[in-house]
Amino acid sequence: MSKPLILQTDFGLADGAVSAMKGVAHSVSSEIPIYDNTHYIPPFDIWSASYRLWQTINYWPEETVFVSVVDPGVGSDRKSIVARTKDNRYIITPDNGTLTHIYYHQEIVEVREIDEELNRLPSSGASHTFHGRDIYAFTGARLAAGIIDMEGVGPALSVENVERLPFYHPKLDDNNEKITGTIDILDVQFGNLWTNIERELFEKLGITYGDEVEVEIFHDSRQVYKNTMRYGRSFASTKVGEPVIYVNSLDNMAIAINQGSFAKAYNIGIGTSWRVVLK
Structure with missing residues (x-):
């Protein structure tokens, strides 16, 4: 067969x-x-x-x-x-x-x-x-x-x-206060950012639903975004037009704007040159 x-x-x-x-x-x-x-x-x-x-x-x-x-x-x-x-x-x-x-x-x-x-x-x-x-x-x-x-x-x-592209594994700092990862891909249809930071690693920060998370995004060494946003179960955890951090379908952390495109709003790309820091 x-x-x-x-x-x-x-x-x-x-x-x-x-x-x-x-x-x-x-x-x-x-x-x-x-x-x-x-x-x-x-x-x-x-x-x-x-x-x-x-x-x-x-x-x-x-x-x-x-x-x-x-x-x-x-x-x-x-x-x-x-x-x-x-x-x-x-x-x-x-x-x-x-x-x-x-x-x-x-x-x-x-x-x-x-x-x-x-x-x-x-x-x-x-x-x-x-x-x-x-x-x-x-x-x-x-x-x-x-x-x-x-x-x-x-x-x-x-x-x-086997040929491999440069790859960055997410890192939790020694004080369990900050995780650095990459923006692996975009949720293309909606412009959400999918990071390579696993939910289990994120939970070591001690953050629970409803808490505020500080998010920084860098392209190479240049900071292109810094703000705080709510950790929500879904996009409806925030008002329309507000950012939210959530767990995507691959059990990794993702960043979105409720009913908007985060990638277009801030001109964000993908790959190991795009780093995200969660605090």
Whole structure:
């Protein structure tokens, strides 16, 4: 029985690129259930691709196959790989940092380089700019359909040598008074800031619902925001237009404006250069 195949790209849906990937997968086996994670990763944004994989991977059954194609280095000498997590979920992706969050949060137990002589769409050898269709969708479908296993992907690589983007782990100061983390991603539709600060770490500050929290945001060394806001159960914990800090769906701390976009209001970005301090 075929396993689910999940596609993620920065292609958008304005043309036939994603449809072509699905067609290739179904040409391998029409029984493969194919789903979309997102095709609206910002162009070339490997960090966001990494986060969106981690955001969703745990909600899919074991042996689900993910294909993530955000590949500004397509056609270069970067490797094409398949990674297996300790929970037996598979990610097919360029080795360009897309596995960063999975590496630090999920534990990768096996990585193999795709043998493109064996795992490439027939008659596509002259194409060097659409590996998402010709290599990743094709290999993902073969893996999901059980035509190949990990050994059939290609030669083994060292897990420790997987390409990773700079990563910052949240830190609690020695006096349990301040936590420094990063703004990992935006809740895109609403402009909320999702930090990498886990709820359990935040609770070590001794803060409870209704308390005021001092929030500072820095871009590199430049402070771009400083204010106090209420720690609420939801957005309704404050008046419309007021900021609130809350626990998001990944059990991490997030910052919002009730019925507004915090990111747009203060021009906030994402990644390790964006630090947030909670006191």
